[in-house]
Amino acid sequence: MAAATQVPGEGDDDASPRYRPGYELVAEQLLNYIEEQKLRAGDRLPTEQGLAQILGASRNVTREAVKVLAAIGRLSVRRGAGIFVAESTGGLVDDQLSHFRPTSMEHVLMLLDYRTVIESETARRAASLATPIEVRTVRECAESSLEAARAADGYAFARADAAFHDAVGAAAHNVFLRASVANVRRFASQSDVLLFHGDAPGSLEVAAGQHLAIAEAVAAGEADLATQLMVEHIATTQSQFERKIRDRLFNLDGRGTSGAPAQPPRSAGAADEPSSPETSAS
Template structure:
């Protein structure tokens, strides 16, 4: 029987690379495989054993990779049926975002560029259109993010961060802008999980104080300032993100690169808990 095609990046004769968890690398290769094979949402993947052979990994590590990708919504594992490419939130079968690579610097930078365009306009419109109640919600989200940051509460910050950005989206009075903001943040959370395991790429307090500045610009009706502050906020996130990726991929070369380590606590159980999204964003 012919040997299944292997995904690029899985050759055994490649030079050792800086340490990264084995399941993370296999998850990355699995997403590349889905793209290379032009698989679409709803398409069935090979069995766990078949994927392990294709990806050049052990079955155990492949299993952890599948669990993580299922936890972030990229795969769907159906008991007794198999492993499938997950449907996209919008339900569009041909949606190119189904092939977003959360560990690719190129894809992440495109995502942040798009986020700058969408969220800066959302903030500008919020400053023009927000009702008193919507201004209150934006302020509350910003204040809650600062309180959580000062307590080093990653879970609390994640909730407040989401509430703040969603409140700005609501205040734009455009359901498509609000939906776009939510969609971008869902994709960004995939990078947080695969690369950072829920750790913040940068300072939560810096991000929270930027939230407060944006909230006050919206409250004052200063549309241009709100837009400018949001652009700066996302640019700060991008710099922190790039630095964190460089540190992770290139500054850990002195660590062992042999056998893949075990995934974080909980990844070996039946249900993988999704780490909290605590990006300084």
């Protein structure tokens, strides 16, 4: 049965052990199972009881894992019909991305590499093309993120963080770049749920300070500086993910022997809401 598993606090300022709820570990195993079985969007999975047997977990823990994966858009639960791999919006690329593994170092690094390419360019264009109203919006979102960080309000920070990056994307005056920013952050949020829930994130104030610096570079029309600052901002996020994934490797294959399921993240009821107060500082 997958239990809440202790994880060493390697590399943290706080050396106390951390624990990963059983449903998070089973959610990882379930995503791996989907990939190993080469299941595609729309394919039906076994019942909760069947999955519990396959994954070596209790039915209660398996149910919570299914809820989490449904909340982040990876599974679809249809009353009276069963559990399915969530439908993609169509196209080969979407089908390939349906196997994105939120806790895989390789996949997360590819995602962050892509994010660096996309968001550095949006920052460059925003600094060159932003209107006075767009500059004000970018700055206001950055200031809101700092206020939330100082108040230690993770939910408010998550909203301000998303608004800031969207505002920079809007100021780049390219709908495809803006949509790409939103899409890549959607995948990153899946990693947030499975890697950061219940754990202290990186410093929100540091991230908010980076937002402000980017906003000022955009306001000043300094395209090269805005690009550099955005690259550094995403590198900070990357270091957080790398640390969390390294810690995950100490989970002894993600399997425990006993224990009750922890409560799922708040996002289990609303996929489009920030996952938890411990959202990554991105």
